[in-house]
Amino acid sequence: MKRILYLASLATALAVPWAVLLGVPHGRGSNDLCAMDAEALIGDSTQGTTRALGALTYSFESSDTALMQFEGEIVQQTAQHTLRYHVNRTAEVHYEVRNDHIKSTTLSAARTFWDNAPDALVYRYAHPLLQPGAQYQARLYRLSDTTLASGSETTLRYVCTLQKHRADMKGDAAGQQAVE
DSSP: OOOHHHHHHHHHHHHHHHHHHHHHHHSSSSSEEEEEEEEEEEEEETEEEEEEEEEEEEEEOOEEEEEEEEEOOOEOOOOEEEEEEEEEEEEEEEEEETTEEEEEEEEEEEEEEEEOOOOHHHHIIIIISSSOOEEEEEEEEEEETTEEEEEESSSEEEEEEEEBSSSOBBTTTTSOOOOO
16 A cells, blocks of 8 residues: 555656646736635734735736735734734736746735735735735646646745636726626
């Protein structure tokens, strides 16, 4: 039984890099959207817990820029109190994909009027690219024709579903674009 597990693990380890190298896109068109749910729960015996929960969306504007939006909340809880922050941030991101790696740099970032989260919490728990000038590198994995995963040793792992923007592209009342 151990030998079968060993052989299966070895086959997977040898096959995954080739599958990634052959399947990762090298630049997306202007009507692609990568949407995912994001959640992080970090516990500390002295400072309590911090939970970030929200939706993260990349809207690919060209072959090397994307708009990234995080909408959600960050909750810090200790034995004495609970602090709840609303997060609604957008960043324009320049990215390069080489083989199975992505390198991103934040060109600009903004928050909406109801975003009351401290910047340090957003950059640590939501996504580091929400900070102007931030640089981020991660590995990409194609899980299926419409699903990508990314992550690094210092950030959360993300799995996103690639979608097409709707043809009419009418925004809703909050200024967000609807997707299929």
